[in-house]
Amino acid sequence: MKTTKSIKKIAYHFFVVAFGFLMVYPVLWMVSGSFKGNAEILRGGLNLIPKELKSSNYATGWKGFSGITFSTYFWNSLWITLLATLGTVVSSALVAYALSRIRFKGRKFWFTCMIATMLLPGQILMVPSFLIWHKLGLVGTYVPLILPYFCGQAFFIYQMMQFMAGIPRELDAAATIDGCSKYGIFFHVILPLLKPSIVTTVIIQFYWKWDDYMGPLLYLSDPKKATASLAIKMFADSASTTDYGAMFAMSTISLIPVFLIFLFFNRYLIQGIGTSGLKG
Amino acid sequence: MDKSALSLKVDSQKFLHRNEFVGHVFAAPFVFGFICFSLIPILTSLYYSLTNYSMMTKGQPDFIGIKNYLNLFQDEIFVKSIGVTLKYVFISVPLKLAFALFVAYLLTRKSRLVTLYRSLYYIPSLVGGSVAVTLVWKQLFARKGLFNALMVNLGLDAINWFGDKNLALYPLVLMSVWQFGSSMIIFAAGLKEIPESYYEAARIDGGNGLQIFLRITLPCLSPIILYNLIMQTISAFMAFTQAYIITGGGPDNGTMMYALYVYLHAIKYGNMGYACAMSWFMLVIMSIITLIIFKTSKAWVFTEAD
Missing domain, CATH: 1.10.3720.10 (MetI-like)
Known part of the structure; x- marks a missing residue:
C-alpha cells in the first residue's frame, strides 16, 4: 500500500517535471542557440548543448x-x-x-x-x-x-x-x-x-x-x-x-x-x- | 426623532461633501485618462470613419458617409481577416483554457514543490509575448526547424508550416495556447477556494473522479471560467505581434489577423478613415461577442446564492 503510494508520488513528480521541461524547452533552446554557430542552428537539431561553445555571438550581437x-x-x-x-x-x-x-x-x-x-x-x-x-x-x-x-x-x-x-x-x-x-x-x-x-x-x-x-x-x-x-x-x-x-x-x-x-x-x-x- | 434625523442629515451632508472631493481627487488620474485616451479617441475615430482621411494626401478630409463601411464588405482581404481572426479565437481560447485548467488541476497536490512547479509553468507566459521568443517560435516551425526535426525523427514528413495558407495559423494558435500561465494561476486560486467538504460529501455518495470534476469542480469554478474566457477572448482578438513578426499576414493572407490588417491600412497605406471604420466594426463585433458570453453565462455560471 505504502509503496504503491510512493511510486504514484514519484510518477507524479516525474511527469510534472518532464512536462514542465517540455514547456520551457523553446526558451532553453534559444539560450543554447545563443552559443551555437549559424550553421548548427539552421540544421535544426534538438540538442541543447552546442557542439562548440561560441560565446562570440554576444560580442557580435551587442555591436547592434x-x-x-x-x-x-x-x-x-x-x-x-x-x-x-x-x-x-x-x-x-x-x-x-x-x-x-x-x-x-x-x-x-x-x-x-x-x-x-x-x-x-x-x-x-x-x-x-x-x-x-x-x-x-x-x-x-x-x-x-x-x-x-x-x-x-x-x-x-x-x-x-x-x-x-x-x-x-x-x-x-x-x-x-x-x-x-x-x-x-x-x-x-x-x-x-x-x-x-x-x-x-x-x-x-x-x-x-x-x-x-x-x-x-x-x-x-x-x-x-x-x-x-x-x-x-x-x-x-x-x-x-x-x-x-x-x-x-x-x-x-x-x-x-x-x-x-x-x-x-x-x-x-x-x-x-x-x-x-x-x-x- | 426629527431633530436627530436632521442633525444626522447635516452630518451626512458634510460627510458626503467631503467624500465627493476626496473621491474625485483619488479618481482623477483615471477620469483624465478615460477622457483623453479612451473617450476622445473613440469619438474621433467614429467621425474619421465617415471620412476619406488619408495621411498620404494633404488637406481636409471629406465627409463620405458610410462609404468606408460599405467598402469593407467589398474588400476580400478584410472579409478574410475576419475569418482568420475568428478561427484563431475559437480554436486558441478554448484550448488554452482547457490546458490551463488541466495544469492547475494537476498542481493542486499538497506538496512544497507545487509553488516551484507553478513558477516553471508560468515561464511561457512570462516570455511568450516578447519579440525574442516570437522569433524563436518562427525558427521552431521553419522548414528545417525543431518541430520538423521532431516529426522526421518520428518517421513523419516535414511540413512547410509557413508556406501553406491553411496551416500557417496553427503555429500561432499553438503559441497562444502555450502562454496559459496567467489563466492557470487564476484557476489554481479558484481551485484552492473550493471547500474540501464538498469533495468529501461527493466521495461518500460514491462519486468517481470524473463525476466529482464535472459536478463539483466545474460548477464551483464557473465564475472564474467566465472571467478567464472573457479576458482571453479579448486578448486573442487583439493578437498582433505574432502575426506581424512570424508571417506578416501571409501566405496568401492566411494569417491576416484583424489587428494586423488595421495596422497595415493605417500606418503602411495611410488610409486612416478606412482603418477607423475597421476599428469600429471590430468594436461592434467584440461587443456582441462579449454580450453573448455574458448572456449565456447566466445559464452555466453558478454563484454561491444558487
Whole structure:
C-alpha cells in the first residue's frame, strides 16, 4: 500500500517535471542557440548543448546595427518600462482606493467606465490614438508610450479593488476614530496592506511593457530611440543573411530583466493573484 | 426623532461633501485618462470613419458617409481577416483554457514543490509575448526547424508550416495556447477556494473522479471560467505581434489577423478613415461577442446564492 503510494508520488513528480521541461524547452533552446554557430542552428537539431561553445555571438550581437549598440536599446527599454510601471502602480492604487473605499457621487459611473475600458480591446484605440498624438506632434517621442500609464490601467485597478475588498473596513473605521483623514487611511492603512497586489502589478506590468512591441513600432521611428524589442526585430531584418546566433544572444539578454523580476517576486505573483480571488 | 434625523442629515451632508472631493481627487488620474485616451479617441475615430482621411494626401478630409463601411464588405482581404481572426479565437481560447485548467488541476497536490512547479509553468507566459521568443517560435516551425526535426525523427514528413495558407495559423494558435500561465494561476486560486467538504460529501455518495470534476469542480469554478474566457477572448482578438513578426499576414493572407490588417491600412497605406471604420466594426463585433458570453453565462455560471 505504502509503496504503491510512493511510486504514484514519484510518477507524479516525474511527469510534472518532464512536462514542465517540455514547456520551457523553446526558451532553453534559444539560450543554447545563443552559443551555437549559424550553421548548427539552421540544421535544426534538438540538442541543447552546442557542439562548440561560441560565446562570440554576444560580442557580435551587442555591436547592434548601423552604429548603434544594444546598450542604447536596453537603456531605452529599461527606463521606459520603469517609468510606465511606476506610473501604473501609483495611479492604479489611487483610483482603486477611490472606487472601492470612498462613497462619492459618480463612483458607480466611473466604475462602469473602468470596466468598459477593461473590456475594450486596445487595438480599437490604436488608430485614433495615433492620430491624436500625431496632431499633438508627439509621434516620435516617448510621451505616448509613458503618459497613459500614469492614468491608471483598468486591469490593475480591478485587481487592486478585488484585493482591497479583502481588507476589513473596521481598519478604516478604527483609523478614522484615531483622527486619520481619508488621505491618511490610504497612506497608512491601505497602502501597506496592498503590498502583495502591488508586487503582482509590478511584475505583470513590467513584463508587458518590456515585451511591448506594437507601441514602440507605432511611435518610435528613429533607430536611436528604439527599444530592445524593436531592435531585436530590426536586427533580424538588418543583414541579408540573419546572424541567428547573435540574434538569440541578444534575445537571451533581453529576457534577463524579466526573469530577474520574476525570480525576485514570483512568490508574491503565485500567491498574490490567489488572495486577490475573483468573487462574483 | 426629527431633530436627530436632521442633525444626522447635516452630518451626512458634510460627510458626503467631503467624500465627493476626496473621491474625485483619488479618481482623477483615471477620469483624465478615460477622457483623453479612451473617450476622445473613440469619438474621433467614429467621425474619421465617415471620412476619406488619408495621411498620404494633404488637406481636409471629406465627409463620405458610410462609404468606408460599405467598402469593407467589398474588400476580400478584410472579409478574410475576419475569418482568420475568428478561427484563431475559437480554436486558441478554448484550448488554452482547457490546458490551463488541466495544469492547475494537476498542481493542486499538497506538496512544497507545487509553488516551484507553478513558477516553471508560468515561464511561457512570462516570455511568450516578447519579440525574442516570437522569433524563436518562427525558427521552431521553419522548414528545417525543431518541430520538423521532431516529426522526421518520428518517421513523419516535414511540413512547410509557413508556406501553406491553411496551416500557417496553427503555429500561432499553438503559441497562444502555450502562454496559459496567467489563466492557470487564476484557476489554481479558484481551485484552492473550493471547500474540501464538498469533495468529501461527493466521495461518500460514491462519486468517481470524473463525476466529482464535472459536478463539483466545474460548477464551483464557473465564475472564474467566465472571467478567464472573457479576458482571453479579448486578448486573442487583439493578437498582433505574432502575426506581424512570424508571417506578416501571409501566405496568401492566411494569417491576416484583424489587428494586423488595421495596422497595415493605417500606418503602411495611410488610409486612416478606412482603418477607423475597421476599428469600429471590430468594436461592434467584440461587443456582441462579449454580450453573448455574458448572456449565456447566466445559464452555466453558478454563484454561491444558487
